[in-house]
Amino acid sequence: MTSKIISGGKSGKVPSEYLRKKTVIEKRRSLKFKKQGGVEEARDLTLLSPPYDMTTLKSISEISDILQQCIEAYVQNIVGFGMDVQYNVDDSNETPEMKTEWARLTDLINGLSVERPAKEVLEEILRNMEQCGNAYMEVIRNGAGEVVGIDSILPEYMTASKLNRVSLDDGTTLKVRYYRYQDNADDSARNQGIWFKSYQDPTPLNINGSVAKDGEGTATEVIHFKIGDFIKPYGIPRYIGPLIKILGNRKADELNYRYFTQGRHVPLAITLENAQLTPESEASLQGYANAIGGEENQHKFLLLEAEKVSPADEMLGMDDKYKPAIRIERLADILQKDALFLEYDQSTINAVLSAFRLPPVYVGLSQDYNRATVETAKELTEEQVFQPRRESIAWRLNQLFVEYDFRYAEVYLKSSNLTNMEDIKAILDPAINAKAVAPNDLRDLLSKVLNKPLEPFDGDEYNYPMETIQQPQSTGIDLSKAYGSNNLSEVAASVRRMIRRASDD
Template structure:
C-alpha cells in the first residue's frame, strides 16, 4: 500500500499595519463657538506627513540641509545701493533696521525663527508666523507657531479691504480679500486674522468689530503670515510624488529589522525517513517554530522522529529507517534585503529636493573639484532662489510698513570662493598693474 505524504507551511504572522497618507476629517472643530464662515481643511492628514518624515532615512537630512543653507547663515542688513558716503539719515536707518531685526524675537536668534519656519514648510508644505504689532501698528515681534497641523483657514472673504503698501518711499493703496485663521488645540479655539488685515478681530469668536465698537487689547486677535510650497490651499510638500518610495523604504527597513527579532536561525535539519511524523514530533516542531526568535535560536537544530504506522505482513520487504542531514544555512538571509531598492528610493526622494549627496552625508567619494562644482550648482539652482524669495517676504511684506529708503534685509550664504582662482586673478592683475592695495587686502582676508 503506497504511503501518503502531507506538506504544511508554517509561517509567522506579522501584525504590523501601516497606511499611506490618510484623508483628513471633513470637520475638526473641537469648540462649539464657530463663525458663519466655512473653514477649509487640508485634503490629507498633516500629522501623517510628519510621521513619514520621522520614519524616513533621508527626509530629515534633506529638510535639515534646506534649513541650514537657506536661513542658517544669518539674517543681515545692507544698503540697497552702493553710496559714495553715508549720511546721518542713512546711518540712523541702518541702526534702526539692525535693532528691529535683533528684537523681532528675544527668545532666540531671528534666523532660528526662520529655520523653524523652513523646517515646517518642508515637512507639511506650509508654515506660519504669528505677528505682533505695537500700538502704532508696526511689526515688533514674530513667533513661530509650533503646531502647524492645528491651524485652519477660510478662503479669501468678501468684501475686499483697503490696505497700504510702500514702494520706493511712495504710499500706495490697494484692495485685498483677507482670510480668517483659527488654531484648534486641546479643545480650545483661538482666532487670528491674515497678515495685513486692517480690521480688529475678537480672538475668542473670530468676529470683526463693527464701526463704533471697541474691544480690550487682550482680546484682539493677532495676525498670521503663512509661507507655503506650491499653489494648494495648504501647500504641497516637494516630496509628495515620492510617497510610495518613502513608504516602501520604511517597509523594507522594517522587514530587515524584523529579521533580527523573528528571523529563523536553523542551520541544520535532521530528517528520519521510513514512516510518518509522530504527533509528539509535530507538536514539538510547531512549538520550535513559534518560539525560535533572536539570539536564543541561533545554532539550534531540528530532530524529526518518524514512526512506521503501516500494517505489514511478514512477506513484505522492510526498509530500514534512513537518517538524512539537511543543510539549511543557504536559506538564511544574507545581509539586508532590497539594498538596490533602498538606494534607488533614496536617490529619487533626494532628487525631489534637487540636492546632491554631498549635502545629505551619503557619500565620501568626492574631491575638491567635484565638491566645489556640486556646491556652486546647488547654490545657484536651489538655495540662492530660496533665500531671495524669503528675503522678499521680509522686505516687501513683513517689514514693509517701516518704509525703509536705504537699507534692505537679506539672508547670508556661504563663501564659495576658490583660492586657486583668486591666485590666478591676482597674478593677472599684478602683471597688468591694476591691483589696488585695498582690493588685495580684502582678497587675502577671504583666503
C-alpha cells in the same frame, strides 16, 4: 498534482490618511460689519480642511532615514547662517541718515524674539513648511502699530478660511484669509479656537472670530508660508511624490528588523530514514542547540546515535530495504544572508534627494565625490536652490518693516562662503603678472578670505596698477584703517606683501 501559492499576513494597502483627501467645508460662516463712515463690509470665515493630515505629514520625517536629513539641509543652508543688515544703495558715501537707519534696523531684527534668537524662529518655520507644506509666522505689533516681534505657530492645528478680497483705503485690493488655531478637537463645542488674520489685513477681527470697532480688534496677524500656488488655501510638501517610496522603505526596514527579532535561523536539518534518535542523542542535540557561545564551546563534535526501526519481516532477509540512515542537510543556501530591499532603499534615497534637488553630499553620502565635484555640487545647489529661497524669505522679512519707511537698509539672509581660492588664484596670477591689478581691486576678496570688513585705501593712486604705488613707509599711510588693529591685521598685510612680490616678479 495541484499547487497554490501560500502567503502569510494580510494584504497591505497604504493607509488612507497618507493619501490626498477631499477638501471638506465646515459650517459656512460669514461676518458683516460697518466700517467708519457707514461702509458695510462682509468677511467669509468658512474654514477649509487641508488636503493632507498635517499631524501625519509631520510624523513622516520621524520614520524616514533620509527625509529628516534633507529638511535639515534646507534649514541650515537657507536660514541657519542667520540674518543681517545691508545697504540697498551705494554706500561709498555713508551719510548720518544711513547710519541711523542701519542701527535702527539692526536693533529691530535683534529684538524680534525675546525668548530665543530670531534665527531659531525662522528655522522652525522653514522646518514646518518642509514637513507639512505649510508654516505660519505670527506678527506682533506694539501700541503704535509697528512690528516688533515674530513667532511660529504649529501648522497641524491651523485651518484656513476661504479667500477674501479686502479693499484698502488707497483703492488697492488685498487678498486675505483668516485662520483658526484649535488644538483640542474633542472639545470643539466649547473651545472655538483662536482666530488670526492675514498680514496687513485691516479687518478689526477679535481672537474669538467676532468683529470689533475699527482699530480695536484683538486678533494678531500671520504670514502663511506654503509650498505651491499662492491662490490655494494650503501648500503641499515637496516629498509628496516619493511619499509611497518613503512608506515602503520603512516597511522594508521593519521587515529586516523582524527577521532578527522574530525570524527563524535554521542552518541545517537532520533527516532519519528507518531510524529514531536515542534519548541520549536527542539530549545531546538539544544541548548543542542551546549552547552559549564562548571558548568552551569551540572545536566540539556532535555525535548522533540512532536505533534501527524496521517491520517484523526483516527476519526474512529483507533488511536492506529498511537500512537505517541519517542525513544532515545544509539549509544555509535558503537563509536570508543580508538585508532585503537594499536596491529599493537606494531608489528611495535617490527619489527624495531629487524631490529636494539636493546632491548626496548634503546628507552625508559622499563616497563618490572628490573636492572638485563637491565644490561644483555646492555651487550649483547654492545658485539653483538655496539662494532663491533666501531671497523669497528675505522679501517677506523686509515687508514686516514697511511702516518704518526704511530707504537705505534692508534685511538679508547670510549664506556660506563658497569662494574657491584655486579658481581665484588661477585668475589673479596672470592679471598680477600683467600689472593689471590695483590694490583696491583686491579689498573685497581679502574681506571674504579674512572674514572681516576691509575699507579701500584712500587715494586715487591705489586705483591703479601696483607698480605706480610707492611703499607705504614713504607715503605715511595709516594701515590700521585699511587692515584694522586686531590679530588678523598682520595676516592681511602679509597677503598684500605676497601679492606685491608676485607683481614685482
